[in-house]
Amino acid sequence: MDIQKIGVVGAGQMGNGIAHVLAVAGYDVLLNDLDADALEKALATIDKNLERQVSRGKLAEADKAAALSRITTTLDLPELGQTDLVIESATERESVKQAIFETLVPHLEPHTILTSNTSSISITRLASGTDRPEKFMGFHFMNPVPIMQLVELIRGIATDKETYDACLKVVEKLGKTAASAEDFPAFIVNRILMPMINEAVYTLYEGVGNVNSIDQSMKLGANHPMGPLELADFIGLDTCLAIMNVLHDGLADTKYRPCPLLTKYVEAGWLGRKTGRGFYDYRGETPVPTR
Numbered sequence: 001m002d003i004q005k006i007g008v009v010g011a012g013q014m015g016n017g018i019a020h021v022l023a024v025a026g027y028d029v030l031l032n033d034l035d036a037d038a039l040e041k042a043l044a045t046i047d048k049n050l051e052r053q054v055s056r057g058k059l060a061e062a063d064k065a066a067a068l069s070r071i072t073t074t075l076d077l078p079e080l081g082q083t084d085l086v087i088e089s090a091t092e093r094e095s096v097k098q099a100i101f102e103t104l105v106p107h108l109e110p111h112t113i114l115t116s117n118t119s120s121i122s123i124t125r126l127a128s129g130t131d132r133p134e135k136f137m138g139f140h141f142m143n144p145v146p147i148m149q150l151v152e153l154i155r156g157i158a159t160d161k162e163t164y165d166a167c168l169k170v171v172e173k174l175g176k177t178a179a180s181a182e183d184f185p186a187f188i189v190n191r192i193l194m195p196m197i198n199e200a201v202y203t204l205y206e207g208v209g210n211v212n213s214i215d216q217s218m219k220l221g222a223n224h225p226m227g228p229l230e231l232a233d234f235i236g237l238d239t240c241l242a243i244m245n246v247l248h249d250g251l252a253d254t255k256y257r258p259c260p261l262l263t264k265y266v267e268a269g270w271l272g273r274k275t276g277r278g279f280y281d282y283r284g285e286t287p288v289p290t291r
């Protein structure tokens with residue numbers, strides 16, 4: 001099947017990156033959010049990020065203009081029913097995602113493929129609430145989307161081959177690389193990454209190290225490009241906590257229990273970069289550790 005028009009639900013940090021790369025690759029993008037400010041901010045971010053690619057000689061000015069012209073925004077979710085593929089990238093909460101698919105289903109074209117960029121929630125369970133579990137799968141981008149090479153493609157129990165192949169073609173057209181994962185909690189990347197981040201928070205919680213020493217240890221001692229706490233702030237501490245809860249509930253193993261300190265930061269609304277404060281305070285010139 002030929003995919004040309006793609007709907008993206010959620011214009012947050014992931015949704016805007018997804019819209020960006022799809023538009024650059026030549027797809028028509030319809031970007032939805034329930035918050036008009038989020039849509040406006042997303043367009044400004046896409047513009048800024050495209051401009052950065054132009055200034056680095058990675059994109060021609062005309063291609064930037066063409067990409068921007070391919071992105072349309074809407075507050076009306078049912079409008080996305082007219083697209084060939086929907087990539088849902090709203091807040092990492094199952095009830096939010098289920099409500100989105102429930103609203104969309106009556107308006108979908110028969111051929112429309114539904115996907116979710118969820119970091120951890122069961123694809124099979126999300127699919128079962130729709131009219132087309134065979135045309136439903138996980139389409140998991142990494143953050144920041146324009147830079148990261150990998151896309152995890154996750155088959156639900158009912159996903160058919162045609163759907164998988166159509167999504168694989170999109171990944172290839174984006175110039176990215178797909179890794180196929182089975183539908184178990186948090187799939188591959190986050191199954192391995194999140195327990196490490198959670199362990200870093202435990203290391204902080206127990207006073208084994210402070211924010212600086214933990215991040216420096218993993219950068220210089222394990223050759224990670226970012227420290228785990230810096231990375232957690234980048235991902236969003238609410239998203240990290242949500243993923244740990246999915247691992248804990250889904251695999252029923254206490255080794256996945258979220259660190260109470262991670263919960264406390266989320267309760268405080270210190271969600272990382274996106275709210276200006278997390279394990280670091282980003283409100284000044286340079287990030288300052290908060291512990």
Ligand code: NAD
Nearest residue numbers: 010011012013014033034038089090091092118119143235
């Ligand atoms: P975010 O908080 O930056 O953005 C979420 C957006 O969804 C917000 O703009 C919000 O207004 C919107 N939204 C909420 N409910 C909605 C609804 N009913 N309809 C339309 N829009 C709605 O979050 P994010 O980091 O962009 O994460 C989005 C998804 O991507 C999550 O499922 C997350 O797990 C996944 N993801 C995140 C990362 C990461 O590093 N942050 C990486 C890979 C995947």
